[in-house]
Amino acid sequence: AQSVTQLDSQVPVFEEAPVELRCNYSSSVSVYLFWYVQYPNQGLQLLLKYLSGSTLVKSINGFEAEFNKSQTSFHLRKPSVHISDTAEYFCAVSAQNNDMRFGAGTRLTVKP
Amino acid sequence: KAGVTQTPRYLIKTRGQQVTLSCSPISGHRSVSWYQQTPGQGLQFLFEYFSETQRNKGNFPGRFSGRQFSNSRSEMNVSTLELGDSALYLCASSFQGGTHEQYFGPGTRLTVT
Numbered sequence: 001a002q003s004v005t006q007l008d009s010q011v012p013v014f015e016e017a018p019v020e021l022r023c024n025y026s027s028s029v030s031v032y033l034f035w036y037v038q039y040p041n042q043g044l045q046l047l048l049k050y051l052s053g054s055t056l057v058k059s060i061n062g063f064e065a066e067f068n069k070s071q072t073s074f075h076l077r078k079p080s081v082h083i084s085d086t087a088e089y090f091c092a093v094s095a096q097n098n099d100m101r102f103g104a105g106t107r108l109t110v111k112p
Numbered sequence: 113k114a115g116v117t118q119t120p121r122y123l124i125k126t127r128g129q130q131v132t133l134s135c136s137p138i139s140g141h142r143s144v145s146w147y148q149q150t151p152g153q154g155l156q157f158l159f160e161y162f163s164e165t166q167r168n169k170g171n172f173p174g175r176f177s178g179r180q181f182s183n184s185r186s187e188m189n190v191s192t193l194e195l196g197d198s199a200l201y202l203c204a205s206s207f208q209g210g211t212h213e214q215y216f217g218p219g220t221r222l223t224v225t
Contacts, residue, residue, distance in 0.1 A: 034213060043116070043202055043216035090155060099168050100145070100214065102155040 002027035002093045006103035014111050015083055021076040021106045023065075023091030033074040034092040035065055038105075044090060050074065061085075086110045114139065116205050116217035124223045130191040133220045137184050137205030143167075144186040145214060146178060149200040158201075161186055162208070190222075198224045 007022040025031060032051050036044040048059040055067040065076045074091060088107050094100040117136045125131050137144050145168075146158040157170040161180035178188045184205075190197055200221050204214035 036216075041218075043218045044204070044214075045216070046213045049213055099157070099160075101157065102147075104154040 001099065002029075002031055002095050002101055004091050004093050004101055004103035006089075006091050006106050008106050009104065010107045010109070012109045012111060013081055016080045018079050019077065019081050019085075019108065021089050021091075021108065023074045023076065023103060025072050025074065025091075025093045027072075027093060027095055029095050032094045033065075033067060034094070034100075035059075035063070035074070035076050036090045036092060036102075038088045038090065040087075047076075047089070081108070081110045083110050083112060116203060116215050118201075118203050118217040118220050120220060121218065122221045122223075124225060125193050126225055127193055127195060129193050130189065131193060131222060133188045133190075133201055133203075133222075135186045135188070135203030135205075135217060137186070137203075138215055141205035141207050141215070142184055143206040143208055143212070143214075144180055144184065145204045145206070146186070146188050147202045147204065148172075149202055149219070150198075155202070158188065193224045195224050198222060 003026050005024045013019050034049045035047040037047045038044045048057045050057050050067045058064040063078045088105045090105050091103040119134045143162045145160040148156045159178050160168040164180045175191045180186045200219045202219045204216045206212045206214045
C-alpha cells in the first residue's frame with residue numbers, strides 16, 4: 001500500500017517570506033498526488049493535484065507543487081505567504097486501488 | 113452545486129453508547145469515504161463506499177461500520193463508544209474515488225465522556 005510522509009509538523013514563517021512544505025511518498029505503483037488545506041474548524045479543501053502530464057502544478061492562490069518521481073516527492077511551495085495562508089496542509093497519495101492515504105499534516109503559521 | 117453536508121455537526125455521547133453519523137455527498141458523486149481525525153493520529157481512513165458497496169476499509173475495529181444508500185447518502189455507526197473515539201469525523205465524496213479528488217464536508221465533532 002502507498003504511504004505519505006510530511007517531514008515537518010510545524011512551519012512558522014514571516015509574512016511575505018517564501019515557504020516550502022515537504023512531502024514524500026512511497027508506492028510500488030503509479031500514484032496520484034494531492035495537497036489539501038484545512039482552516040480552523042473546517043473540512044479539507046483541495047489545493048492542487050497531480051494526475052499526469054506536467055510535473056509542476058499550480059493553485060489559484062499562488063501555491064505550486066512539483067512531482068519528482070526519482071525522489072518520490074511532491075513538495076508544496078509559495079514564493080510569498082500571507083497571514084491568511086495560516087492553516088494545516090495535508091499531502092495525500094492515491095493509487096489505482098482507489099485507496100487515498102494522507103500525511104500527518106503540516107501546520108503553517110504565518111506571522112506578521 | 114451544494115457541497116458535502118454532515119449531520120450532526122457536534123455530538124456528545126457517553127462511554128458504551130452507540131452513535132450514527134450522516135453524510136450527504138455532492139449530487140452525482142457515487143463514492144463516499146470516511147476519515148477520523150485526531151490530534152495524535154492525524155487523518156485516518158475508515159472506509160469507502162461506492163454504489164452501496166464497501167470498496168475499501170482501513171484498520172479500525174469492527175465497532176466502526178458504515179453503509180451507503182441508493183441515493184449515495186452514507187451513514188457511519190460506532191458501537192460501544194470508548195473515550196478514544198473522541199475525534200472529528202470527516203466525510204468526503206468523489207465522483208468515482210481513486211484518482212478523482214475528494215470533496216470534504218465540515219465534519220462531525222464527537223466527544224465521548
